[in-house]
Amino acid sequence: MGLLLAATAAHAQLPEIRFEAEDFAQVTGGEVRVLDRPEASGGRCVSYWEEPGVALTCAFEVTETGEYCLTLGYACQWPDTRRQVSIDGEVVPGLEDVLLPGTGSWADFRAITLAGPDGGRARIPLTAGAHTLTLANVDSRGVAWDYALLHGSETLPADAPLSDEELRELAEELPAAAARLLLGEVAEGDLHSGDVTVAMRSSGGVAAFRVGDVFFGMPGRDRGVASETIVRAVELRGLHGRWLAPPDRFGTAFVLLTDGASLYCCGARAGSMPPTRAVHPPLVQWRQGRPWLLAPEPLRRAAAGARQVMIGDVAVSADARFRPSVASAGFPILALMWTPLSVGGATVAAWKIGPPVTPGNSAIAGRVVGEEVVVRSSGYMYPALAQFYGMPQFEVRVRPDASMTITTDAGEMLELPAP
Ligand SMILES: [Ca+2]
Numbered sequence: 549m550g551l552l553l554a555a556t557a558a559h560a561q562l563p564e565i566r567f568e569a570e571d572f573a574q575v576t577g578g579e580v581r582v583l584d585r586p587e588a589s590g591g592r593c594v595s596y597w598e599e600p601g602v603a604l605t606c607a608f609e610v611t612e613t614g615e616y617c618l619t620l621g622y623a624c625q626w627p628d629t630r631r632q633v634s635i636d637g638e639v640v641p642g643l644e645d646v647l648l649p650g651t652g653s654w655a656d657f658r659a660i661t662l663a664g665p666d667g668g669r670a671r672i673p674l675t676a677g678a679h680t681l682t683l684a685n686v687d688s689r690g691v692a693w694d695y696a697l698l699h700g701s702e703t704l705p706a707d708a709p710l711s712d713e714e715l716r717e718l719a720e721e722l723p724a725a726a727a728r729l730l731l732g733e734v735a736e737g738d739l740h741s742g743d744v745t746v747a748m749r750s751s752g753g754v755a756a757f758r759v760g761d762v763f764f765g766m767p768g769r770d771r772g773v774a775s776e777t778i779v780r781a782v783e784l785r786g787l788h789g790r791w792l793a794p795p796d797r798f799g800t801a802f803v804l805l806t807d808g809a810s811l812y813c814c815g816a817r818a819g820s821m822p823p824t825r826a827v828h829p830p831l832v833q834w835r836q837g838r839p840w841l842l843a844p845e846p847l848r849r850a851a852a853g854a855r856q857v858m859i860g861d862v863a864v865s866a867d868a869r870f871r872p873s874v875a876s877a878g879f880p881i882l883a884l885m886w887t888p889l890s891v892g893g894a895t896v897a898a899w900k901i902g903p904p905v906t907p908g909n910s911a912i913a914g915r916v917v918g919e920e921v922v923v924r925s926s927g928y929m930y931p932a933l934a935q936f937y938g939m940p941q942f943e944v945r946v947r948p949d950a951s952m953t954i955t956t957d958a959g960e961m962l963e964l965p966a967p
Pocket residue numbers: 568569570588589590591592593693694695
């Protein structure tokens with residue numbers, strides 16, 4: 549079973565222009581230092597750049613005229629810092645005072661694609677030929693600048709801010725139920741509780757969901773409704789959910805549960821489960837109210853070999869280690885795959901998306917116990933802590949015929965039949 553991340557649709561491609569900050573042509577208004585940093589691109593970066601008015605200029609060549617997005621790689625231990633961006637000595641409109649969020653430490657290098665005046669990515673018109681890029685310090689905080697990348701809007705080297713128009717365009721690429729959730733609309737048949745919304749298709753399947761500030765959806769349009777999924781509402785103390793059974797008995801039945809903070813899913817089938825099965829791609833995250841399209845590559849690196857990966861403030865966890873891969877299917881796609889557990893002839897895969905809770909281990913956990921697969925809503929959380937966060941603890945026992953029993957820590961029990 550897997551999670552998919554879909555990025556942006558393809559447009560005419562511009563060549564990528566990349567240059568290292570440490571190869572700067574000129575520094576004015578003061579001094580900077582070039583530092584050796586193994587974490588940085590090219591092993592070096594420019595730092596000690598605290599004085600306002602100090603400006604660094606890099607020279608670069610453009611081979612193809614077009615409107616370019618600008619991505620900067622940097623590290624910053626301050627909560628944030630600001631820089632002014634100029635091209636050929638002229639300040640770029642909308643980039644007079646660019647906020648670079650802190651990365652946590654001077655060794656933690658990240659990239660950001662700069663936003664323009666409409667809230668979407670800045671588009672910088674560049675003609676073929678020689679140009680310069682200047683970053684000027686407009687506050688009194690340092691930044692370790694690593695590199696700059698100019699690229700077309702079809703590539704996503706880093707998370708990219710979306711304008712309202714780009715958000716609507718993205719919605720048009722999605723199935724209707726996913727599109728309305730992306731645009732903030734909750735329908736009557738949706739599973740909705742607290743910070744969690746699951747957009748249900750009219751056929752009964754899941755189109756997309758939102759947990760906290762992160763939207764997860766599937767690329768592609770509705771393929772038409774060939775058959776109806778059997779759907780049953782599930783209500784346990786503190787938990788709302790749906791049990792969904794496929795129209796044919798070889799499909800995967802799954803139970804979706806939410807406590808209003810996290811979304812839990814446990815899927816089972818009486819037979820083998822394809823490991824590359826596509827389920828739900830993370831796509832867009834809201835930051836200070838603005839939507840950002842998430843780049844696959846940083847998530848791919850964060851997920852490699854992990855049981856849990858952070859997307860903004862929410863953690864995605866599975867009952868086994870992720871094996872992420874980036875594929876292309878019209879969209880750049882990050883598949884977060886893992887191997888389902890098996891018992892008898894049945895296979896079981898479980899995942900959870902929600903805020904991480906510490907101390908303890910709030911990631912979902914699954915193991916084979918005798919003739920059953922037992923999935924716990926959290927690896928281990930102190931009961932008092934779970935109560936404090938309003939996260940009911942429960943377990944799902946799955947038998948070889950893919951029937952399930954859900955038991956809460958309060959002793960409530962619910963039987964779900966074999967599909
Ligand atoms: Ca560098």
